[in-house]
Amino acid sequence: MNFYKMQGAGNDFVFIEDFNNEIEDECRLAEKLCDRHFGIGADGLVIVRKSEVAQAKMVIINADGSRANMCGNAIRCFGKYVYEHNIANSTKFSVETGDGVKEIEIILEDANVKYVKVYMGNPSYDGHDIPLNNLDSLIDTDIIVDNKTYRVTTVLMGVPHTVIFGNDRDYDAIGEGSKIEKFHLFKEGSNINFVKVIDKTHIRVDTWERGAGATLACGTGCSASVVVAKRLGLVDKDKEIYVKAPGGELIIDVQGNDVYMKGPAEVTFEGTTNL
Structure with a gap:
């Protein structure tokens, strides 16, 4: 299996491609690959897949094998990966995540990726969305x-x-x-x-x-x-x-x-x- 190790502000991830959905137990795989003593070592595993609604789909699994809908540092790394591997053919493109489709902009300097800008969506304080136990919100x-x-x-x-x-x-x-x-x-x-x-x-x-x-x-x-x-x-x-x-x-x-x-x-x- 080929992999890339990437980091955004020190938050590090193992990247692998799975365009044909061949990985059977991705949560267990995340635990093994992210182990810093017996694996590659990372905060999470990012799987690059095809998407029917965006240029690519990002699946992220935490180091303990639990799933995450979204990760800001991971999606910036994902944006760079997608751009540099020609999965997207523009500096502006969309990525499917567990938290919906996110818009990405690649900011170049001398033809190299300097920053990745991500539309993170809208925040919600609603207790049902978060979710909170029997509470409408938890503010200050x-x-x-x-x-x-x-x-x-x-x-x-x-x-x-x-x-x-x-x-x-x-x-x-x-x-x-x-x-x-x-x-x-x-x-x-x-x-x-x-x-x-x-x-x-x-x-x-x-x-x-x-x-x-x-x-x-x-x-x-x-x-x-x-x-x-x-x-x-x-x-x-x-x-x-x-x-x-x-x-x-x-x-x-x-x-x-x-x-x-x-x-x-x-x-x-x-x-x-x-x-």
């Missing part, structure tokens, strides 16, 4: 987890994200994020984003991801964090916001209810495996 509200109080806002940005602002303290993304993920109000768990506001156009985000753990960056998480920060009036509502994650920087633009993400994507290596 205190919850208690493991005897600690957190002021949270939860939004669906392709996948559920809970955003916590805290310039006055440091959070443990692993120790605290893993516990908040399982909070009883989250019907299917939640990704957790710990956010510090640097100024009106810059924030820092550390994310605990369902199925992957603490990652170096999370595109949907950075997008969700900006959406919530704008809603709460913590950043400029009319400007692009620069988001610093441990693995790099993303640029998030919110136009009305539409969210756009821009950032890098790189191939780290390629090879073959018989796992």
Whole structure:
């Protein structure tokens, strides 16, 4: 099996093609390939397939074998892959995901891919969409987890994200994020984003991801964090916001209810495996 290893702001993925739908147990395969000791090592497996509604279909499976509808960093890498492998014949094209069809724009510099821009869709605070247990919404509200109080806002940005602002303290993304993920109000768990506001156009985000753990960056998480920060009036509502994650920087633009993400994507290596 041929594979590509790619990363976006440090969030890394194994890419394989499956145009004829030959993979039988893709969740088990993800666990094997993503294992950092006995496999290739990655936060997730991305499968490239044919689509009847877009130029290509992205299937993403987390390192623990669980499925994800959408991943911001993965789809940027996917956009670069599709463009550079001539699956799409334009710098603007669409990709089918578990969260619907996403529009991609390849931004070139000297004929090379500098950034990939993705239309991330519309956020939803609706408790049915997220989904929440018996709750219409969870916006700027205190919850208690493991005897600690957190002021949270939860939004669906392709996948559920809970955003916590805290310039006055440091959070443990692993120790605290893993516990908040399982909070009883989250019907299917939640990704957790710990956010510090640097100024009106810059924030820092550390994310605990369902199925992957603490990652170096999370595109949907950075997008969700900006959406919530704008809603709460913590950043400029009319400007692009620069988001610093441990693995790099993303640029998030919110136009009305539409969210756009821009950032890098790189191939780290390629090879073959018989796992």
